[in-house]
Amino acid sequence: MxxxxxxxxxxxxxxxxxxxxxxxxxxxxxxxxPMSSATANSTDSAAHHTAAKTTSSTSSTSSTSASSGLWVVxxxxxxxxxxxxxxxxxxxxxxxxxxxxxxxVAYCSYVATVGDPSNNLVYNPGLVxxxxxxxxxxxxxxxxKNLGAGLEDRPFHLQVAC
Numbered sequence: 275m276x277x278x279x280x281x282x283x284x285x286x287x288x289x290x291x292x293x294x295x296x297x298x299x300x301x302x303x304x305x306x307x308p309m310s311s312a313t314a315n316s317t318d319s320a321a322h323h324t325a326a327k328t329t330s331s332t333s334s335t336s337s338t339s340a341s342s343g344l345w346v347v348x349x350x351x352x353x354x355x356x357x358x359x360x361x362x363x364x365x366x367x368x369x370x371x372x373x374x375x376x377x378x379v380a381y382c383s384y385v386a387t388v389g390d391p392s393n394n395l396v397y398n399p400g401l402v403x404x405x406x407x408x409x410x411x412x413x414x415x416x417x418x419k420n421l422g423a424g425l426e427d428r429p430f431h432l433q434v435a436c
Contacts, residue, residue, distance in 0.1 A: 344375050344382070344434035347391050352418070352427050355391040364409060369418045369425030372409050373432060380411040382436035388418065389431040400428040 346357035352371050354363050362374040384404035390396050400420055407413020418428035 344377070344379065344436070346373050346432045347389070348430055349391045350427065350429045352430075361412075364413075366408075367425070369427055371416045371418075372407055372413045373416060374407070374409065374413045375434065376412070377436075378411045379414060379434050379436060380406055382434050384414050384432065384434055386416055386430050386432045388428050391429050396429065400426065402428065402430050404432070 344359050346360050346363075347355045348363075348371070349355050352363070352365055352369075354360065357373075359376045360373060361376050364372040364374070366372065386402045386404045388396055388400045388402050398420075400418055401423070403417045403419070405415040408415050414432060414434060416430060416432060418426060418430055420426045420428075
């Protein structure tokens with residue numbers, strides 16, 4: 275093992291232009307910006323509207339002092355756990371959700387990741403995708419999938435930056 279560390283250290287020293295060698299890993303993070311209304315309206319989104327089922331109506335609540343901004347944390351079934359400026363959650367079906375905020379988020383960016391609603395690890399990794407809301411300008415559409423790209427309910431954290 276020490277020979278591998280020594281080899282890594284020698285290679286790191288050889289990288290002169292970077293100063294310090296760093297390594298990082300990002301899993302399940304996706305940033306999406308909504309498409310123009312001309313490309314966002316498709317027959318596929320109409321199918322989402324017909325299957326929509328509102329599972330909960332929430333008010334803006336937060337269990338922490340970080341209550342500013344637009345964000346939400348859900349449980350393993352996609353149900354609201356905590357968030358800021360959230361006025362509702364709609365479940366279209368397995369792995370398909372819409373989070374509705376108290377303001378227009380159509381021209382904002384969306385960052386989502388699969389994450390446990392408390393402070394535990396998610397031992398079964400998954401994928402998360404975001405798009406502009408199907409129910410209106412105040413919403414963000416979220417899909418959660420397993421690693422085989424099949425729709426599956428996963429806990430997620432969503433942050434909206436305007």
